Amino acid sequence: MDKIPADPAGQRHGIKYDPVTTCEVAALVRLNSDTSQLTLKAPRIAAAAEPGQFVNLEAGHFLRRPIGVMAVDRQQGLVQLGIRVQGRGTEWLSRLRPGTVLSVMGPLGKGFQLEGYRRVITVGGGTGVFPLYYVQQMCREQGIDGIAVCGYRSKADSVLTDHYRAAGCQVLFASDEGDLDVEGHAAAALEQLLQSLEMDRQEDTLIAACGPNIMMQAVAKIADVYQYDCQVSLEERMACGVGVCLVCVCKTKTKTGEANSRCCVDGPVFPAKEVVW
Amino acid sequence: MKIDLSVEAGGVRMASPLLMASGTFGFGREMDAFYDLSILGGICSKGLTVAPRLGNDPPRAAETASGMLNSVGLQNPGIDAFLEHELPFMRQTGCKTIVNIAGYSVEDYVAMAEKLTDEAIDAIELNLSCPNVRTGCMLIGSDPLQLTEVIQAVRAVTDKPIWAKLTPNVTSISQMAVAAADAGADAVVLINTLMGMAVDWKTRRPILKNNTGGLSGPAIKPVALRMVSEVYQQVDIPIIGVGGILCAEDVLDFMVAGASAVQIGTANLISPCAAVKITHDLRQLLGKENLTRISTLTGTLQLWS
Numbered sequence: 001m002d003k004i005p006a007d008p009a010g011q012r013h014g015i016k017y018d019p020v021t022t023c024e025v026a027a028l029v030r031l032n033s034d035t036s037q038l039t040l041k042a043p044r045i046a047a048a049a050e051p052g053q054f055v056n057l058e059a060g061h062f063l064r065r066p067i068g069v070m071a072v073d074r075q076q077g078l079v080q081l082g083i084r085v086q087g088r089g090t091e092w093l094s095r096l097r098p099g100t101v102l103s104v105m106g107p108l109g110k111g112f113q114l115e116g117y118r119r120v121i122t123v124g125g126g127t128g129v130f131p132l133y134y135v136q137q138m139c140r141e142q143g144i145d146g147i148a149v150c151g152y153r154s155k156a157d158s159v160l161t162d163h164y165r166a167a168g169c170q171v172l173f174a175s176d177e178g179d180l181d182v183e184g185h186a187a188a189a190l191e192q193l194l195q196s197l198e199m200d201r202q203e204d205t206l207i208a209a210c211g212p213n214i215m216m217q218a219v220a221k222i223a224d225v226y227q228y229d230c231q232v233s234l235e236e237r238m239a240c241g242v243g244v245c246l247v248c249v250c251k252t253k254t255k256t257g258e259a260n261s262r263c264c265v266d267g268p269v270f271p272a273k274e275v276v277w
Numbered sequence: 278m279k280i281d282l283s284v285e286a287g288g289v290r291m292a293s294p295l296l297m298a299s300g301t302f303g304f305g306r307e308m309d310a311f312y313d314l315s316i317l318g319g320i321c322s323k324g325l326t327v328a329p330r331l332g333n334d335p336p337r338a339a340e341t342a343s344g345m346l347n348s349v350g351l352q353n354p355g356i357d358a359f360l361e362h363e364l365p366f367m368r369q370t371g372c373k374t375i376v377n378i379a380g381y382s383v384e385d386y387v388a389m390a391e392k393l394t395d396e397a398i399d400a401i402e403l404n405l406s407c408p409n410v411r412t413g414c415m416l417i418g419s420d421p422l423q424l425t426e427v428i429q430a431v432r433a434v435t436d437k438p439i440w441a442k443l444t445p446n447v448t449s450i451s452q453m454a455v456a457a458a459d460a461g462a463d464a465v466v467l468i469n470t471l472m473g474m475a476v477d478w479k480t481r482r483p484i485l486k487n488n489t490g491g492l493s494g495p496a497i498k499p500v501a502l503r504m505v506s507e508v509y510q511q512v513d514i515p516i517i518g519v520g521g522i523l524c525a526e527d528v529l530d531f532m533v534a535g536a537s538a539v540q541i542g543t544a545n546l547i548s549p550c551a552a553v554k555i556t557h558d559l560r561q562l563l564g565k566e567n568l569t570r571i572s573t574l575t576g577t578l579q580l581w582s
Contacts, residue, residue, distance in 0.1 A: 013557065014313035018550045062494060063340045064547065089340070105549075237336040237484075239345065240546040242311075244303040246323075246349045247338040260331050260352055265307070 019108070019242065021045070025100045026078060031159045034085045035127075036094045037070070043077030045069075045107050051135040052111025052208075052233055052269040055081070056241035058103040060092030066238045066248075066264070067093075068131030068210070069107065082130030082159070108241050109268050112231055114138060118204040119145040121193070121228075122169075123219045125186045125211030126151075129160050131233060132210050136167045146170065149193060151186025151215065155179040186211060187218035194226045202227045208269075209233070213277070220272035230272035236263045251276035280560045281570045284318070286515040286537035287464025288438030289373055289399050291318035294528065294571060295552050298519055298542030299324050299377035299402065299442070300349065304363040305370050311549045315371025316556055318538060322359065322367065324379040324404045327388055329355035333409060339475035339484040344494025344521070345543060346473050348487035350409045351379055356389045360396065368397055375440065379404035380427070381413035387430050394435035401437050403427065403462075406444035406469030408491045415444045415469075421456040428460035440517065442466035445500060454508040454516075466517040466540065467508060468501045494543040495521040502534050509535025509576055523551070525558035532574045 023042040030036050045055060049069045056064040071080040083093045096102070112135055114120060120139050122132035129150045139146040146169030152158040154177040164171045173180040174189035182189045190207070209219040210233040223230035238248035243265035252261040252274045261267065284294045292315075297305075299321040305314055314320065332352025339346045354362070356378070367374045376398050380386040386403060393401055405418030405427065417423045424441070431439055441457040443450060445468040454465045470491025475484040483489070501520025508516055518536030522528055523544045531539045544551040563571060 014316045014553055015550055016312055017310060019311065020548055020550065061340055062343060062547070063338070063345055103548075237338050239338050239347070240301075240549070242549050243307040244549075245301060245338075245347070245546050246332065246352045247335075247347060249332070249335055249337065249352070258331070 020103055020105045022101050023104045025096045025098050025102065027098055028094070028096050031082075032157060035159055036083045038081045038083050038093065038096060040079045040081070040102065040104065041077060042079040042104060045079045045104065046072040046074050046077050049079065049107035050111040051114070051138045052131055053107040053109050054131075054268060055079070055104050055106030056108060056238070057093065059089035061089055063089070063239055064105060064241065065089040065093065066108070066241060068233070069134055070130040071134055071137060082127055084127045105241055109264055110266065112208050112233070112269050114142070114144065114206065116204075117144060117206040117229075119147070119201055119206070121147045121149065121190070121205065121207045123149045123186050123190050123207060123209040123211070124151065125215040128210030128233070132208060133160055133163055133167065135208050136164065136169045140168045147193065148172070149174065149186050149189050151175070151189060151211065152180065153177065185215060187215055187222060190219055191222050194222065205229070206231065209272070216272075217277040220275065220277070223272060231269050232272045232275060233269045234263050234267050234275070238264055240264070278564050278567070278569060280563050281572075282556070282559060284538050284572045286517055287400060287440050289319065289375075291373055291538060293318040293556060294532065294538040295555060296321055296375065296517065296538055296540045297545060297552065298540035299404065301542040301545045304359070304367055306366055308545070308549060309370065312553050313371075317372040317552060319373030319375050319399065320367060320370065321375040321377050321402050321540065322363070323353050324351050324377045324407060325353050325356045325359050325389065326351055326379055327356060327385050329353065329358065334486040336484055336486055339490065341473070341475060341492060341494075342496060344492055344496035346475055346485060346490035346492055347470070348409045348485045348490035350487060351407060356392055360392065364396060364398070373399040375400045375402050377402040377404050377442070379407055379410070379414050380417070383427050383430050385413065386427050387434055390431040390435045394437055398437065400440050400463070401431070401435065402440040402442050402466060403431065404442055406442050408444065408446060408470060408472040408489070409487060415446060418444045418453065419447050421452055424453060425456050425460040428457055428462050432461035438463040440464045440466050442469055444469050445504060446472050450504045451507055451511045454512050458512040458514045462514060464515045464517055464537070465508065465512065466519060467504050468497070468520050471497055471500065493521070495523055497521050498527065502530060505531060505536050506534040506578060506580070525555050525562050528555060528559060529562065529574060532571065533576075533578045535576045535578065537572070537575050
């Protein structure tokens, strides 16, 4: 994490790095009936955020809400997030207006580890397509081959399809209702894709998944069968976001047995082989 | 004007009345990245047990009006791993080290106190109040006889200051505080979380996998203040006030009501640098009122007759 200079007025004596900043809402665009795209003026976060990392946002109630970073514009200092209404906090966030100032903590957590891979297949379901879009952008920046599999309930429910098409990656859109490229959920679409690929790039290919647990578990199993490395981004109810409260835990395998790892600092992205589903 | 924030509470002399509450600050490592921990009075470690504990299954938190419920369930590495890997770090933070221990039985508390008595720690905080485990802790702390037995047994094996952290989930907090003082505690810590529940009516399930959890945050501050004030009339040992403190005014409210020091808990989860701002604001507030020593405020509340 980068260091920020101490407050010249000396009012914040002792601060080394405050992960909390205040950010102005630049835009909020409705994408479909329950999903919006929020753009924040957050230069420090834009400069530092890596794919798979998240921010913990003030959300009109008591606790913050963790939301994965969807895209950054480092030049303009903008950060984009995808918000789907799931409860009172995300409902509040989805009603923000440009100019509102928010307290934002981040970037937080360990993101996807792309180093050493020459091809990345992202598999997203639900709001998982947002943080994975940032993965595909990063792949394009770094000259890594990208393939994006996105699963939706229906065409009407689909989001970011134009973004993905413009991101320079190969795309495969699946929907439960069969009104997109492939019928079925994202894991089934992944399996179809893998069957069509030459089996000669297991060494340099990563499968990166984000979405409902049941989808990620299926993706992890398929990755194992086809012998690809797989990383998954887990989600759990969270409080502090910095590793002190032990609220957002998930079961992981360790040398000595099982542990409750913290999604906020040990994750949210974990190697799929370490996760106890 | 020079403002003296130092206080003495329960056998510990501290540079500031701000202690970081157990379970909201880990062992200090994560927060050390954010600010210089030597500005604090002390850090109360995550609650420790004899053997390591995985804690409860998630979800472990739920939001409530002006607060939150948690049911972490004492996830911790165990007392031995703490002594080897975490205590050396806590010792070099420059603030006081308070070790919070949670037992299922009298023997557990004694075994941990024996291990701690020769270590360079400043006080032992007896967790007699965790609501998220099935045995020990709150069950012991809700019964004045068992509470007395634990404190006496720990007193017999250590000269370290003993702080008894009490549960508000009892009929009479004063009865428990009097029992703790009589048994030899050096201070009482008031209060741990209030037991509560959050429900999702659509799924017909509690939000917490543990069904119930402990309520914290500003929602409980009035309850905690009442208990501090009530106990202050009843016991002579110092009180450490805790419950929903978010700002400097909250700290002063607790001190006036009878607290010699306070603990910051849930505020750390919303703003990791909360204690830095509170410390700064305390100096400002006291300066404006021409008060030079914060310790002189303790117990100055004048109840209406």
